[in-house]
Amino acid sequence: METINYQNFRIEAENICVDYNGKVALYDANLRLKPGQICGLVGMNGAGKTTFFNALTGFVNISKGKIRINGESLRSAQKDQTIAYVPQNEGIDSQFPISVWDVVMMGRYGSMNIFRCPRESDVQAVKDAIERVDLTDHLSTPIGNLSGGQRKRTFLARAIAQRASILLLDEPFSGVDIRTEKLISELFIQFKKEGKTILLSTHDMIHVREFCDLVLLINKTVVAYGETSEVFTPENITTTFGGISPDFLFGPES
Amino acid sequence: MELFSFLNLDTFITDPLTHDFMRKALLMSSLVAAVCGFLSSYLTLKGWALMGDAVSHSVMPGVVVAYALGLPFSLGAFIFGVGSVALIGFIKQKSRVKEDTVIGLVFTGFFALGIVLVSKIKSNIDLHSILFGSPLGISLSDVKQTIFISLLVVILLSIFRKDLMLYCFDPRHAKTVGINVFFLHYLLLTCLSLAAVVGLQSVGIILVVAMLITPGATAYLLTDKFDNMTVISVLSAIISSLIGIYVSFWLDLETGGSIVLAQTFIFLFAFLFAPRYGIFKLQKLFAGYK
Numbered sequence: 344m345e346t347i348n349y350q351n352f353r354i355e356a357e358n359i360c361v362d363y364n365g366k367v368a369l370y371d372a373n374l375r376l377k378p379g380q381i382c383g384l385v386g387m388n389g390a391g392k393t394t395f396f397n398a399l400t401g402f403v404n405i406s407k408g409k410i411r412i413n414g415e416s417l418r419s420a421q422k423d424q425t426i427a428y429v430p431q432n433e434g435i436d437s438q439f440p441i442s443v444w445d446v447v448m449m450g451r452y453g454s455m456n457i458f459r460c461p462r463e464s465d466v467q468a469v470k471d472a473i474e475r476v477d478l479t480d481h482l483s484t485p486i487g488n489l490s491g492g493q494r495k496r497t498f499l500a501r502a503i504a505q506r507a508s509i510l511l512l513d514e515p516f517s518g519v520d521i522r523t524e525k526l527i528s529e530l531f532i533q534f535k536k537e538g539k540t541i542l543l544s545t546h547d548m549i550h551v552r553e554f555c556d557l558v559l560l561i562n563k564t565v566v567a568y569g570e571t572s573e574v575f576t577p578e579n580i581t582t583t584f585g586g587i588s589p590d591f592l593f594g595p596e597s
Numbered sequence: 598m599e600l601f602s603f604l605n606l607d608t609f610i611t612d613p614l615t616h617d618f619m620r621k622a623l624l625m626s627s628l629v630a631a632v633c634g635f636l637s638s639y640l641t642l643k644g645w646a647l648m649g650d651a652v653s654h655s656v657m658p659g660v661v662v663a664y665a666l667g668l669p670f671s672l673g674a675f676i677f678g679v680g681s682v683a684l685i686g687f688i689k690q691k692s693r694v695k696e697d698t699v700i701g702l703v704f705t706g707f708f709a710l711g712i713v714l715v716s717k718i719k720s721n722i723d724l725h726s727i728l729f730g731s732p733l734g735i736s737l738s739d740v741k742q743t744i745f746i747s748l749l750v751v752i753l754l755s756i757f758r759k760d761l762m763l764y765c766f767d768p769r770h771a772k773t774v775g776i777n778v779f780f781l782h783y784l785l786l787t788c789l790s791l792a793a794v795v796g797l798q799s800v801g802i803i804l805v806v807a808m809l810i811t812p813g814a815t816a817y818l819l820t821d822k823f824d825n826m827t828v829i830s831v832l833s834a835i836i837s838s839l840i841g842i843y844v845s846f847w848l849d850l851e852t853g854g855s856i857v858l859a860q861t862f863i864f865l866f867a868f869l870f871a872p873r874y875g876i877f878k879l880q881k882l883f884a885g886y887k
Contacts, residue, residue: 364690397769400769400772400773401772401773402768402769402772402773418775421772421773421774421775422775423775424774424775426773427773428769428770428773430767430769430770434769435766435767436642436766439642439765439766439823440642440817440820440821440822440823440825440826441762441766441822441823442821442822445823449763449766449767449770450774452759452760452763452771452774452776453774453775453776457756458756458759459759459760485821485822487821488821501770505774
């Protein structure tokens with residue numbers, strides 16, 4: 344087991360910019376996260392949340408800036424299976440002919456040989472991961488037959504099986520049942536204890552206050568970043584959402 | 598009575614086998630069908646039907662030029678097939694025109710170039726056999742090329758079977774865990790071009806896209822497991838080829854058209870009667886009798 348130095352940064356994004364064919368999606372964005380930290384990513388639709396995730400996974404190239412993961416390049420972080428991405432339910436083809444087991448096994452692909460033949464250890468990792476998200480009864484169920492919450496847990500299990508130390512979660516709580524929500528929040532507490540670093544995007548402000556040590560408010564660039572208690576203020580939220588007051592967005596605070 | 602002699606099942610099967618060209622056609626078309634059927638699972642899941650159509654039409658000028666220069670026609674077809682995809686990608690990136698429009702205009706442009714070249718070069722190119730296929734008139738050198746390309750595609754798809762499945766399902770995850778997505782993208786395109794090249798001998802350029810999408814679509818209606826989907830796709834493709842060739846022999850029909858029509862009928866059958874996804878949902882019907 345690797346020892347975790349809680350003082351070193353897991354994620355360091357410095358002045359990163361992303362543009363799609365000349366259209367700027369994100370500019371001068373900064374983020375620094377340490378092991379054991381949970382950070383909420385908050386912004387409007389089209390504010391660059393998914394782009395931020397895409398940049399951190401290497402799915403899109405940044406046009407400017409620097410990303411260091413554990414002090415090393417993104418490329419070596421990919422090779423080391425350091426980062427896991429848990430997509431939104433809408434982000435995947437739920438009609439794809441594939442079972443829960445096969446999806447979770449995909450979390451092991453990066454560390455397998457070229458034919459992707461599962462070893463004993465891979466099978467065990469997949470079993471354990473599926474058990475942790477409580478889907479052992481659905482091993483061979485096609486993902487198309489799962490509920491939204493079960494599907495979300497399947498992809499969470501894939502990230503667990505991958506043994507990644509950084510988890511990027513796109514809307515982990517959207518479209519899930521109460522049971523899944525409870526299970527995910529319990530897993531977050533465990534992940535924190537294990538020293539994993541979590542970045543999650545959410546529309547639900549209650550979740551931010553509940554889970555996130557830090558919050559990153561973005562609108563094409565960083566509006567505010569810091570401890571949730573300090574940064575997650577009505578003024579900052581209003582700026583992030585283009586002048587709309589948080590009262591309107593979330594109802595008056597009781 | 599002579600006229601309906603093929604209604605005797607024994608005669609129906611064995612009579613055509615006495616002809617050398619029929620044995621060759623049945624073997625080659627089955628091989629080609631198997632290759633296209635294998636690839637078909639990936640293309641239908643990736644949503645590349647239009648891409649398949651584009652590549653298969655774009656190989657036309659390549660075939661003509663290769664014939665004119667005395668090169669293996671598969672080489673010319675391959676270059677133009679991959680070239681069309683590169684051009685589609687380039688125009689899409691550098692302009693505001695939508696992707697499906699770019700695909701449509703590039704492949705029709707290539708196809709038109711091919712037709713113009715045929716009329717200009719005036720060699721002994723048989724336009725009809727390029728457009729509609731000629732499985733019955735396949736030459737020995739064509740047989741060698743077809744076998745070589747087919748084996749190559751099957752080996753590539755077999756090695757990268759799981760990676761390609763992941764690429765079709767969730768390319769972002771593939772990228773995140775350090776799998777070379779760029780390579781897989783071009784691998785799938787390469788296999789597509791090669792499959793289009795061998796497929797056009799059976800059913801011709803215009804219909805080859807059917808070989809690349811119909812078996813996969815049929816299999817998709819019949820199973821929820823990827824491996825089963827591949828097997829069903831390959832089998833339905835081979836069976837369609839055999840049915841098409843036999844029927845065209847006995848009824849004197851265009852062979853390529855008959856093969857594709859057989860595929861379409863199998864698809865319609867699955868569409869109506871597939872246990873879970875057919876419109877009559879046989880599974881539920883039987884469940885009612887329990």
